Amino acid sequence: MRPDDDAAASAEGEVGGAPSRCGSVADLDGLPLSGDATSPSGAGDAAHPFEADERTRYRDPQVVARGGMGQVSAVTDLRLRRQVALKEASPSAPGAHGLERRLAQEAWITAQLEHPGIVPVYDAGRGEGGRPFFTMRLIRGRSLATALADGDLDESTLLRHFLAVCQAMGYAHAMGVVHRDLKPANLMLGEFGETQIVDWGLARAADGGDNDDGDDDVGGLVPDTHAARTRVGARVGTPAYMSPEQARAVPLGRSSDVWSLGAILFELVTGRALYDGLGTAEIFVRLDRGPVPRVLDVAPDASPELAAIVAHALRLDPAGRYPDAKHLADDVAAYLDGRRVAAFAYSTWDLVKRFGRAFRVPLLVAAAALIAIGVVFAASYTQTRAERDRSQAAERAATAARDRAVAAERQTASALAEADHSFAALLVRGAREASLHDAQAEAELLAAHALLRGPSPEARGVLARWGAGARVRLAGAEPAPDCLRARLGPSGSTLLCVEADATSYWDVGPLTLRWRVPTQLERVAFVSADVAMVNGPGYEPGALLDLEAGAVLRPLPDTVIERVVAAADVAVVDDGEQLFVWRAATGDRTPLAASVRSPRALSGDGRVALVYDDSAARASLIDLGGGAVDALPTLPLLAGQGPMSAALDRAAARVALGGTKGELLLLDLPGTAVRWRQRVTDRALTAVLWSPDDRWIAVRDERGWVSVHDAGGGGRLALPRLRADDLAWRGAGAAT
Incomplete structure (x- = not known):
């Protein structure tokens, strides 16, 4: 200091x-x-030290x-x-x-x-x-x-x-x-x-x-x-x-x-x-x-x-x-x-140096061992000269084999290039065929893939046929509220938004709030444009919700909603034990056959429901008027797949199925004959929706990507890349 x-x-x-x-x-x-x-005194008469x-x-x-x-x-x-x-x-x-x-x-x-x-x-x-x-x-x-x-x-x-x-x-x-x-x-x-x-x-x-x-x-x-x-x-x-x-x-x-x-x-x-x-x-x-x-x-x-x-x-x-x-x-x-x-x-x-310091002794031991091995190797080198010569000969043979492998690799690369050129030619041919049949989306897609493999005037000609103005364009976009889950109304003009601590209902275009309630709904099924079947805190086990006012029209005390599909004022509900049909007009609750469960789709007119038993891999059609159950033949999906999503057209004459591996099928009912099938993506198709005029099928995969397909032949509509949480059709031809 x-x-x-x-x-x-x-x-x-x-x-x-x-x-x-x-x-x-x-x-x-x-x-x-x-x-x-x-002690200051003698040992004989000293007091105890503690004293x-x-x-x-x-x-x-x-x-x-x-x-x-x-x-x-x-x-x-x-x-x-x-x-x-x-x-x-x-x-x-x-x-x-x-x-x-x-x-x-x-x-x-x-x-x-x-x-x-x-x-x-x-x-x-x-x-x-x-x-x-x-x-x-x-x-x-x-x-x-x-x-x-x-x-x-x-x-x-x-x-x-x-x-x-x-x-x-x-x-x-x-x-x-x-x-x-x-x-x-x-x-x-x-x-x-x-x-x-x-x-x-x-x-x-x-x-x-x-x-x-x-x-x-x-x-x-x-x-x-x-x-x-x-x-x-x-x-x-x-x-x-x-x-x-x-x-x-x-x-x-x-x-x-x-x-x-x-x-x-x-x-x-x-x-x-x-x-x-x-x-x-x-x-x-x-x-x-x-x-x-x-x-x-x-x-x-x-x-x-x-x-x-x-x-x-x-x-x-x-x-x-x-x-x-x-x-x-x-x-x-x-x-x-x-x-x-x-x-x-x-x-x-720094990490390398720290490793060296931390393991200095093991590294020194390893170095010493390597030196010892080197000494032994050097001492035995003269005794293994013949082995070395044989190894060199084997190495020369390996080098020759490697050269042959390189030559084969070059030949393979040349063959692959030729195959790629041939594949590009096939893509161009397919694009021209699709163009002749006015399949715009398919033609443009094939032509674009052909151009990825090299220049092609024919592919450019296919793309130039329709011009920029002929492609499908996004009609409009509205900013969405901050939703954990979102459901569009049947007409596509309303949006029900489940937020972190509330549920709100909005008009779409322009986005306008109708009402908000301080509870988070768990399940929502639109029975009609004005009524939804819901459950969640405050709506247990189920209730009918007036979408105009956000108020409960009628509690459903005996209705546990495990799974529900709804359309045209009719809802088919799986309560965990059986299926029943609920009709908005009368409020009637009609049980269905005990052997069927898990409703997947409802026809646009509300007359026929499609159910699928995952354990038995069996689909059935139910006539909701008379309750008759018709088991369908085995669905022609890929091996090991079940339907991830399904949709019936308005007359229940066709069913569109989305597979777990991205396959989209259109089947004629009741015989399940395949009208067409198309591999849309490599991800599960989580939503399938018919347009009101049964001409188009809208599809969403598990990542949210949306595509639209022609129900007549499966052609894919050339859409801008869109992602969505939910799908709905507005009018007869516009998707929301």
Whole structure:
């Protein structure tokens, strides 16, 4: 510590202008060891050691540290026959009463921090002359400041001691205590590898600071009647290691100690103090305005990870540092263990070097093994020359085989190019055939794929036939509300939106809110343009919803809605046990045959329903007027597929099926003869919808992509790329 640091450290009024060691930093070789203390009287008539008088219990004092306001002595404890360190206020120091309060406060706070890295307090009381004192462990060793000056410890050893300090301070921070004077002189290194933090004279409760009345907030650690007082606005601590907020004399938190630990780590890594060569006034200016010295500027060969840890601990803004010493300890431990340091941004090369350091011994062993193998190989080389010659001959043969393989590969590439050219010609031929039959979408698609494989005037001619104005265009778009799920009304002119915590109903074009209710509906089936069958919180197990007003028309107390299809004022509901038909006009609820379940589609006139039994892979048609059930032949889907979606035309004469592998089929009913089939995509088709005039079929896959197909021949309408949550037809020919 420099002389100006001593003066600043004593500004708080701590006991001793020089730091008390709570143990020896002086030469203790001349002191008697524990157990050498003898009774002042003869052995025959001596009183029991436990009966030693309190005032004469500690004897043979030898001063090991002295300051302007206090001193630490090595004394012999007659009761326990051991040496301890005794700290007491200096009788010649000014303000003796205030020193007594601070000495007691230091003893109380230190005694509550029971950690191997914090010097333990043994006893307290008043000695001869009535002066207060407390005793603690006598550490035989030296301070970190002395060790740094001696320069006989390597960086790894110093970092292990520093890690122990951080862990001890992490415990103190967890107990709500900040030290406020961490520096190398207050960190003791014992002769047997122990590390302890001493001199807690400035310690206070975290985030306490100075109150307006001049009392330090000690957070219940010290009796209120005995708490020491601090002059308002006084700087406390050692300038070379104090934090910027400590220099400004503002309330301190745990991050203030983190700064001090960062300054100590800076000194360990670089060999120089953080503000080496600067006076107290200059240090305060640097603490207020910056900049903070960088490790790599002082020691370019230092570890970048350690430099990052130091920089993180020494940020001017307390909020940017480690929140407490435990987090700092975690990063230092990670560095020492070869793990990643949270404060450092690693490049790929940094990770490679860290791997080398972490696995240095295994890599050295592996290298040694490789060298040994190389030696053995070299020794046996002369004995295996014939084998080498044979291997070279085999290698030449392998090279010849490889050359033949390369030639074959080139021939294959040529054949593939020729096949690709032939395929492009077939695509052009198909595009011309489709163009002759006015299948615009198919012709344009084939021509576009042909052009992807190379230039083709014929393909361009197909694309030019219709011109840009003849293609289907998007009629319009409306911004949609923020919906988790959306359902379009039967006419495509309304939208029911299930939001995060509500359900709303909108007119489409322009988008206008009709109503919103504070509940999230789970199932919605449009029975008609004005009525929907729903369930959800507040609508359980089911209810009819008036779409005009958003009010319940009629609760359905006996209706559990597992699956429902609806059209033309008719709904077919699977309640988990059986199917039943519900008619909006009369409110009648008619059960259907118990053997059929899982409704998939309803004809546009509401007369016929399609059901599919997944377990039996069997589809059936149900006449909703008479209840007759007609089982259909096996659906001609791809092997292992069931219908992902289905739709009946208005007269129930045809059914469109969407497969789980993207296949779209149109079947004639009731015999399930395939009219046409088309592979739309490689994803499941989750929705199929007939247009009102049964001319077109709209399809949506599981990603939301929409396509429209001609029901007469399966031709695909040339649409802009669209994605949708739901499908509906508006009028006879426009899809929404």
